[in-house]
Amino acid sequence: MRSRIALVVFLGLAVVLQLGAQPGLRGQDASLSTSKDWVFPPRPLKEWADMKEQVESAIRFLRSRQTTSGAVGTSYPVAVTSLAGLAVLGAGHHPLEGEHRDMLQKSLSYLAGVARPVGSGLFIAEEGDGGSRMHGHCYAVLFLCELFGSLPGREDEISGLIRKAVTTIERSQSIEGGWYYYPENPQNLDESSVTVCALQSLRAARNAGFSVDSRRVDEAIRYVRRCQSPRDGSFVYSLSPSVEGRGRTSYALTAAALSTLNAAGIYRSEELRKGLDYFRRALANARSPWHAAEEEHDFYANFYAAQALYQDGGDLWPDWYSKVRAHLLRKQVKTDGRWENRQFGDEYATAMALLILEVPLGYLPIFQR
Numbered sequence: 001m002r003s004r005i006a007l008v009v010f011l012g013l014a015v016v017l018q019l020g021a022q023p024g025l026r027g028q029d030a031s032l033s034t035s036k037d038w039v040f041p042p043r044p045l046k047e048w049a050d051m052k053e054q055v056e057s058a059i060r061f062l063r064s065r066q067t068t069s070g071a072v073g074t075s076y077p078v079a080v081t082s083l084a085g086l087a088v089l090g091a092g093h094h095p096l097e098g099e100h101r102d103m104l105q106k107s108l109s110y111l112a113g114v115a116r117p118v119g120s121g122l123f124i125a126e127e128g129d130g131g132s133r134m135h136g137h138c139y140a141v142l143f144l145c146e147l148f149g150s151l152p153g154r155e156d157e158i159s160g161l162i163r164k165a166v167t168t169i170e171r172s173q174s175i176e177g178g179w180y181y182y183p184e185n186p187q188n189l190d191e192s193s194v195t196v197c198a199l200q201s202l203r204a205a206r207n208a209g210f211s212v213d214s215r216r217v218d219e220a221i222r223y224v225r226r227c228q229s230p231r232d233g234s235f236v237y238s239l240s241p242s243v244e245g246r247g248r249t250s251y252a253l254t255a256a257a258l259s260t261l262n263a264a265g266i267y268r269s270e271e272l273r274k275g276l277d278y279f280r281r282a283l284a285n286a287r288s289p290w291h292a293a294e295e296e297h298d299f300y301a302n303f304y305a306a307q308a309l310y311q312d313g314g315d316l317w318p319d320w321y322s323k324v325r326a327h328l329l330r331k332q333v334k335t336d337g338r339w340e341n342r343q344f345g346d347e348y349a350t351a352m353a354l355l356i357l358e359v360p361l362g363y364l365p366i367f368q369r
Contacts, residue, residue, distance in 0.1 A: 057337030063103045070110025073347035077128045078136030082143040087354035111140045121168035132181040138197040141165045145204040177219035191238040196260045233274030252297040255304035262311045289320045290327045299352035306359045
């Protein structure tokens, strides 16, 4: 059961994304000058001057791990390929320019190649994604929505994939408003990490201009809100009575839920206030901000904590980001730019570390206040 939950929590990650050139990027300090391969120059962050070379080193590692099929790595390939692509885009790169353009286009081709028909929709998954392929499917939708509009020669292909993949998500929702591990769900089970991923994917598709049933989104938001424990403000694993460990809560699940509510436009709500109070207590009791997360879910939890705290804009963010950034840069393998994770793979860890570092750059709308 422990390994199953660990897999699910890792895979519950999701990002609402829609890339675009950001305003206010002119007039930067000369020390933040960038290479010719940067399509969008980084925002004028003092920290970026110190870490941009380490970010590029990590992206080159991910590119080196792309197989001939276009997948990045071999563990959870649909999920990790999508996360890696998002990390490249989150650093300001574009699929038509720069040294990483081929990686992004090959990732798209891989995802298109593993999509299979499910009813009138498509399911983007393969065997290597393990026991919860709905997560990988939703990450693929996020990545496709991010690419939409940036590849004129492949827009019909991308839009067709998104439309049919969204159909699969909509038709897989449980009667409680959540989602489970597979599109086929005759028992109407659900769990919160899959629901977070599906909800953010639907909103990403709608933000990109695709038709999404608003009732599905509203039901999913209600599901996430109902997952909050009245006891301490944390969020539970599942609302389904027959799901083992349904009442379990964690820092990781709470981080994901809070960032998702923010992405859904539920600002300054009672749920967010209680969840941030839970965060404050957890951080106060941890030996460092990074270690407030459960060890087996540290990259996942800190990715979502970054979003939740940055979007809140309160007093927790500056100290949290400064210390987590220092931790990540210290832990990076200097020889090839990777971060390591035995449980889910170095490609996963590297993509997640990059996304955490990129939060204040603001290229991905989920990172914006």
